Amino acid sequence: MTSLSSKMSPSSPALMMEDDPDAVTHVIVHPMVLLHVLDHHTRRQEASGRVIGTLLGRRDGKTVEITNCFAVPHAERGEEVAIGKDFNKQMLALHMRAYRKEAVVGWYASSALEDGQGDLIADTSSLIHEFYAGEADEGDPIHLVVDTRLKEDAISVRAFKSTPVVVQGEPLANLFHEISLTMESTEPEAICLNKMVKDENPAPKEGEQVEPLLLSMEKLYKLLETATEYVDSVVEGKITPDAEVGRQIADTLATVPRIRPEVFDKLFNDSLQDLLMVTYLSNITRTQLTIAEKLNASLGV
Template identity: 40%
Template sequence: SDQVALDIDYHHNMLASHLKVNPKEAIVGWFSTGFGVTGGSALIHEFYSREVTNPVHLTVDTGFRNAEASIKAFVSLSLSLGDQQLAAQFQEIPLDLRMVEAERVGFDILKTTVVDKLPNDLEGMEASMERLLALIDDVYKYVDDVVGGRVAPDNNIGKFVSDTVAAIPKLSPPVFDKLVNDSLQDQLLLLYLSSITRTQLSLAEKLNTAAQIL
């Protein structure tokens, strides 16, 4: 049978320390890495059931099998016969995965099991811009279909699009181009300086090696 060791005092002390910095946060459950639940999951979930009502168990497959995230959420249901509880069963619940853009870029890289190299700043910016253009095309097509009567309007989507457009700063094309070009120049300057630094380090290493030989 599975055996699980849990330091309850350590858990409570860490929670108390965390709440001093983040007083508005609360425990909603726990997570584990791996593909789905295991026999030990029920034992740990039982502990969290005493800490919070109906905790959520989140499983994260860090192996990214089949190039998929496989992040799932479960709740525990008691199986009883009369007044006697026989076992606990994990039932999967819907999960909405949301990430900011920086997390999304890293997440997409992790999903690729084999990569030649990590993207640099310019490559990351290019990938972000391509994704942004694809999203804009999707929104444009949706709005065009709604106006043309091909798709039924959705008030929630319309409000979200309206809020997003309202959040965009009103800049003239020349000002926007200048901001983009300035940012691009900064990125190129950083790449140039990092290249010079690597060259200097390599040269210093070779000179040091030659001096030791002499």
């Protein structure tokens, strides 16, 4: 698993309230969800400022993992909100047929474009949040806001949950406060992202299979060089040594297996023979195939 921590903005301590022990404190989001929100935002109705949708995933103690989502049509006019409740219900039913393990954990919104208030959470958000409180399996839904205004040179993603403010037994308002968020991707997702980046900046095409290996080797070489440089400059006294880095280098070196030459030669030759054998077998098979093909072609002629 690779994980990246998001750029957290320091949530103001004034908003911190004493939490009940079961409250969600951390949110993990998968890249697909973000891509989906962005795509949905791009395809929004011309008139509507922002888009919303349902987040699916699972809750494990204090952590919520968001693995999937779908768009829900909605309309806002001033203080009023209309959410496609039937749509949400039907879509959820469809989703459940394909992904049985996911449950509703909250909702997402892209941030509103017009009105220069600069708020990530609009006034109507608490109404929508109330709706999702009824939809989420365990109550206490998560609200994910993807900042698509591009005011800064970044797309920031934030997660919120809400607490009702109760004054003398009367619910007055909802208070949204931020919880920590990280983006995690599984190995295939990481490979997928990598492919997306790579296709974006196409490298000059050469031998397809050799090139990646070459790249990998160059990378390894560079890493080794950096490490060597660091060690050299420490030895020469240019840099003050950092015990932590030193320990890590030592640990890494310790994982390099020491193999005696004769053992290595045996290993080397065994693998070589295996590989050559496989190549040989595949070539024999090809010959047989050609014969089979010819036979098949001559049938019934």
